[in-house]
Amino acid sequence: MKVLIVDDEKHVREAIRYFVPWEKHQIDGIFEATNGQEAMQIMQEQQPAVVFTDMRMPLMDGAELLEWLHGHYPETKTIVISGYQDFNYVKPAIVYGGTDYLLKPLNSRQLIDAAEHAFKLWREEEAERQQTRSRNIQLNVLRPLYWDKMLSDLVTGHASFNELKPALHEELGMPEHAAGCRAAVISLQHSGCRLLQRFHGDVGLTSFVLANVCNEVITAERCGFAFRSWQAGAEIVMLFWAGVTEAEARLQRINESVRQAYGVQIDIGLSRVCAFPEGLQSAFRQAREGLNERNLLQREGRIHLYREQQGDSGSEKDYAPDTLSEKLGLAVLSGDMERMERVIAEWGERLGGLPMLTESSLMRQQEALCAVLQRWRPEAEVRLETCYDEEGLFSIMNWQNQLKALLRRLAQGGASTPDNRLVQDIREYLEQNYAKDMTLQHIAERFFISRENVSRKFKQISGENLSDYLTNLRISKAKTLLHNTGLRLSQISELVGYEDEKYFSRVFKKATGLTPREYRKQ
Incomplete structure (x- = not known):
């Protein structure tokens, strides 16, 4: 005082x-x-x-x-x-x-x-006054959660529009006589979760930030509102109740804002214009389908409009994934790794030649693939992911490499063998200790095995030299530090296990084609 x-x-x-x-x-x-x-x-x-x-x-x-x-x-x-x-x-x-x-x-x-x-x-x-401020802070924290819940219920038909209408008009600026509406949907599980990675996997924080970015564009024009969805597979939903014909242009501006702020772009599903308010549920369903049924081979444009006849049966007719599954099954039974890889190469070539490949179609193919491989190794864990590149777009090459790595692992007898467990233990040990001075002799002594056996078994199971694996691990950690911190290169070098900054720079450039400074600037 x-x-x-x-x-x-x-x-x-x-x-x-x-x-x-x-x-x-x-x-x-x-x-x-x-x-x-x-x-x-x-x-x-x-x-x-x-x-x-x-x-x-x-x-x-x-x-x-x-x-x-x-x-x-x-x-x-x-x-x-x-x-x-x-x-x-x-x-x-x-x-x-x-x-x-x-x-x-x-x-x-x-x-x-x-x-x-x-x-x-x-x-x-x-x-x-302090009590009043505290109450206001609590209300300000709870108000967004309230609208997240109410609007999530509204677009799924679990809340009454007439009951919410006065508050929508007063608090969110919804016009009293809106005629049409559109919905847009963003899922953090798409595009390799690159934005999610920027926030260290924190879905709540990422959704909060993304909703704010969306509302900076939307609420400035009083044309709608973005909220965090309580429905699985749709972390952010945007409702447009005014200027619905300009919704796509607004979404482009939102994506540009995200790109400028965080260096990534996001895929957004957009519905057609629906009647308001009776078409809210249809708009939400269409936006989700627009995103889920987007063409994974599309390289331009991140706004995915709802198509009346979703599906890709026409493109699959000439593609015949069942035939390729049979081919792979025969190759697997033969035990010939080269033959398996030839089938994978053919599969990738067929995928790249399709006019359209939706995520649901790819998931069906992966399920068929996993079924074939599971019959081959019933004791092993068999799983495939949708693979994305640095731009967050589907990568056939990454998908093929993932499948090849899975086949090599299964060819060694499945994940339950002693050698597989040894290699997995070594990987976990390196993940926790990559910043330390790590030699082949040190790892051999740690796991009570000769240096020659460590190197040979690691190569057999993983298809990669142990030294290359450690280098790639360290470079990956260095990339994260360069991308998300302002630490000096000498500090980053020490944090990832290199005492000599110049040697670290040479290793980094050999692995990435860029010096650490060039990577950070890019």
Whole structure:
């Protein structure tokens, strides 16, 4: 709590300083002014809680100061001190909320009582203000959650539009007579979750940030609202209830904002124009289908419009994935790895030649693939993921490499063999200790096996040299640090296990084609 004493007489200011027990009331700042103008400047800089002011002063008297305080700092408590028993000087103190009116010469007991009364009033009111601020903070935290839940229920048919309509109009700016609507959907599980990776896998934080970015564009034009969905597979939903024909252009601006801020782009499903409000559920369904049935081979455009006849049966007719599954099954039974890889290469070539490949179609093919491989190795874990590249687009090459790695692992006898468990243990150990000085001899001693056996078994199971695996692991960690921190190269070098910064730079460039500085700049 701070205090300001305003009086053009020095001895009055000194008397107030002398008599009031400041330390008892934990006053940590006492300021002085000789007139109202000086007092205004101090108020703006220090914002004292209590002001002692004289009424007769040069430049600006007490009455003007009280009026100014009442308008600009109404929470401040004022104690008026005057040498004149004239009602003209008492009136401003009453009108503008003075807590006490003292006459000169000052009586020490009255001064102390007036000061303590003002301190007590200010603290009581400040406690109430703190409670109000705390309640407002809680409401501000809960309000977005409320709308997330209500709007999620609205687009799935679990909430009544008529009940929400007044609040939608008042709080979210929805026009009372909207005719049409559109919905757009973003899923953080698509495009390799690259935006999600930027926030270390925190879905809640990523969704919160993304909803804010969307609303910066949408609410500025009062054309709709973005919210975090409570439905699986659709983390962000945008409802447009005005200017629906410009929805696609707004989504393009949102994607550009995300690209500029985080260096990634996102796939967005967009519905057709539906009747409002009865078409809200249809719009949400169409937006989800537009995203889920997007063409994975499409390299341009990240806004995916709903198509009336979703599906890709026409493209699959000439493609015949069942034939390729049979081929792979025969290759698997033969145990010939080269033959298996030739089938995978053919499969990738067929995929790349399709006019359209939807995610649902790819998932069906992967299920068929996994079924073939599971029959071959029933004891092993068989799983395939949709593979994306650095731009968040589906990569046939990455998909093929994933399948080849899976086949090599299964060819070694499945994940349950002792050698597989050994290699998995080595990988986990390197993941936890890559920053340390790590040699082949050290790893051999750690797992009670010869150096030659460690190297040979790791290569057999993983298809990769152990030293290359460790280097790639370290480079991957270095990329993350370069991308997300401002650490110096020497610090990053040490953190990923290289004591020599120059040697780290050479290894990094050999692995990525770029120096660490070039990678960070890019």
